[in-house]
Amino acid sequence: MLQPPAVVPYFNLRDELTNEDGLILKGQQIVIPQSLRADMLHRIHSSHVGIEGCCRRARDCVYWPGMSAAVKDFIEKCDICRSYGSKQPKETLHPHVIPDRPWAKVGSDVFTFDGNDYLVTVDYYSNFWELDYLEKTTSSTIICKLKAQFARHGIPEIFISDNASYHTSGEFHKFSRKRPLQVSHRVMLKPRVSHFSSKFRHQRKRQEMYYNRGTRDLPMLRKGDVVQIQPQGQVTYNYKLKLDRRGEPVNFH
Known part of the structure; x- marks a missing residue:
């Protein structure tokens, strides 16, 4: 029935x-x-x-x-x-790949300390860093400082920076495309860099292991998904994004 x-x-x-x-x-x-x-x-x-x-x-x-x-x-x-409620758990760590030689990949950023501006450049292989005082935070000043560093250590294959105007200007793009410098094969701290790199790799693996405890990767976003954003320093989620088929926001409110 x-x-x-x-x-x-x-x-x-x-x-x-x-x-x-x-x-x-x-x-x-x-x-x-x-x-x-x-x-x-x-x-x-x-x-x-x-x-x-x-x-x-x-x-x-x-x-x-x-x-x-x-x-x-x-x-x-x-x-x-x-x-x-409980916050969204952290995702697993996605560290940068350590290059095979010094000065192959470098990262650079500008910071202010005690009213003065400085440029810090870090080698991803040895963790060696250089610090330069900036008279002005313009593309031409930063390019001048980087040219001096590249002349000492060699031109890197990958240069990582933020999206500040002095890194995205036409002048900086022209500098990165032409690379009008001769490569210097002299490597500072060469006797120590091999031992330090091995120690650094071990230390970073250990940090990654501890960081990934209690983390999980979030699922991929799909078309039409609504994502809420919590502004820094605020308790509530004030902004919402709706994604299109390419994973890019189509509206923001």
């Missing part, structure tokens, strides 16, 4: 269901009909005690098929719970 579609989810529970004064009970739980589930979700979540707390509260008194999944989905969309 065909069963009405509305009672099919309860077929395997038929021995646990009872009728008391017009109410359908599953043990001590009241079975909630489809028309009242939205209101019941708001009541369950009224105290904002999180997913686990709300699920425990719901299981004590009410029941409907897929209730736990419905409660979880409802709470995940709550801005208050997302703002004050």
Whole structure:
């Protein structure tokens, strides 16, 4: 005999269901009909005690098929719970690949200390760094300092920097394309760099192992996913991004 579609989810529970004064009970739980589930979700979540707390509260008194999944989905969309709940876990560390020789990959950045601007350049192989005082934070001044460093150590294959205007200007792009310097094969601290590199690799693997404890990689974003952003120093998530098919934001509010 065909069963009405509305009672099919309860077929395997038929021995646990009872009728008391017009109410359908599953043990001590009241079975909630489809028309009242939205209101019941708001009541369950009224105290904002999180997913686990709300699920425990719901299981004590009410029941409907897929209730736990419905409660979880409802709470995940709550801005208050997302703002004050547990934070998103860190992702696993993705460190830079250590090059095979000194000065093959360098990173550079500008910082201010005691009212003066400085350029720091770090070698990714040996962790050796150089510091230059900057009279001005312009592309021409930074290029002049980098030319002196490249003349001493050699022109790197990879140069890593931020997106500051002095690193993205036309003058700096022209400098990076032409490379009008002769390569110097002289390597500073050569007797020590091999031993230091081995120690540095071991130290970084150990740091990566400790960092990755309790981390997990997040799933890839898909078209139409909404991503909430928490500005630095604020408690609530004020901004939302919606992604297009290329994984780029199509609106921002």
